[in-house]
Amino acid sequence: MLAKAHGKISTVHGVVLRNLDDIKLIRELESDLDLDIWRAGLPGVKDAYIMVRPQFKEKFLERLDEAGIQHYVHNKDVVRALDDFEARFNQWKLRRNNDAIYNTYPRYGEIEAYLDRLGREYPNIVTVVNAGNSYEGRPMKYVKISTTNFEDSTKPIYFMDAAMHSREWVTPPVALYTIHRLVEDLRAEDRDLLENIDWVIMPVFNPDGWEFSHVENRMWRRSRSFNASISPICYGADLNRNFDIFFGTFSVSSNPCSDIYPGPFAFSEVESRNVRDMLYLHLDRIQIYMNMHSYGNFILYGFDNNTLPHNVAQLHYVAAAMGAHIDARKMADAPYYAVGNSNYVLYGASGTSQDYAQAIGVPFAITLELPEFDGYNFLVPPEYIEQINTETYAGIAETARLSYLFYRDRL
Ligand SMILES: [Zn+2]
Secondary structure, rough: OOOOOOOOOOOEEOOOOOOHHHHHHHHHHHHHOEEEEEEOOOOEEOEEEEEEEEHHHHHHHHHHOOOOOEEEEEEEEHHHHHHHHHHHHHHHHHHOOOOHHHOOOOOHHHHHHHHHHHHHHHHOOOOEEEEEOOHHHHHEEEEEOOOOOOOOOOOEEEEEEEEOOOOOHHHHHHHHHHHHHOOOOOOOOHHHHHHHHHHEEOOOOOOOHHHHHHHHOOOOOOOOOOOOOOOOOOOOHHHHHOOOOOOOOOOOOOOOOOOOOOOOOOOOHHHHHHHHHHHHHOOOOOEEEEEEOOOOOOOOOOOOOOOOOHHHHHHHOOOOHHHHHHHHHOOOOOOOOEEEEEEHHHHOOOHHHHHHHHHHOEEEEEEEEEEEOOOOOOOHHHHHHHHHHHHHHHHHHHHHHHHHHHHHOOO
16 A cells, blocks of 8 residues: 555665765756655765656666766665565554554554643643644644743743654654653653743644555655646645745755645745744744754754854754764664754755744754664664654753753843
8 A cells, every 4th residue: 555656666776975066966867857865865974865767767877877976776676665664564553552652653643632632631731732724624733841831931942843744754753752751751850851941842744745655655755735727647845845945946846746846936835834833923932943854864954055044153062962962872883963054964955944944033943864774764664763762852852951051041
């Protein structure tokens, strides 16, 4: 079932990047040949992984050869990888029946039910809010966690969202685990996180895509809006190109079927509008905006257009501290995090929520690309969720503490 609609997908290629020119060429080919960049890579550190549709494969490899760029086949059968993942996930669900919601890949209804239950059981600290409905009418639920009902203006707000790109399945578990640790399993050493900070956590930014990735196409990334006058066959837009900042100017494709199609205009998608409104609702106190993605072990900040925010020294400090705290707990053979400006470390993209949040005044707007385990790409086996949850939570806790210190400084 998950592999459905993938009959046309062929291969994923590893590309050995040497320098920024190679990255530029890849970005150019991305829109020309409708490439799906699974991993952007880092010159001299890690190769890029690029999925190519069969009709463009020959042209793609030709262009790499012309430029003298080395490449190899990383995954010769994507459909089989999807089937393997599905089999493994089904076994996991059977074996771990009734396991905690943050240790699996839940359906959207289960996530809603969990948030609602916390709202009922912990009414003094948890408030469940609907930010507005998604295109297909699902409530975009988030929790506000606070010991003072969000009324104490001396507290910073930590704003976190996940699953903006629906195929990045390992991101909602981290958001749910963070909620769990703050509400159901608050440990003595973490009391400050609950008492000093107000939290806004949205586990699924793109609920329509999330459900679609569970029942139709595991590799679905975008929203699910439809407008026949834009395209009679392709749905949705890339929500992380849809924000009103450098909109439509770089790392986008005008092809409505592309995974980096930004939409017809900024904030054309109701999901990005809803999150924008959430940001403005709390803007006076949001200290951190944490936008979670998978995968690649990156902690990134703006701006994507080759300029730096005025507070970049502090911003880098917070981002690097996060990486260090996660890496201290990582699995021995897992990669280390790379930290820096998104355009420098990875690639600049226009219309991102990270840049938008930074530009409207959030001091620390960060994109987190959760870990990768070689070969699994987006298909992180469920056995790894617990490890990713606990190590990432350590990084989140550290950034929360720093945000509190910096916020108190500001008052
Ligand atoms: Zn993503």
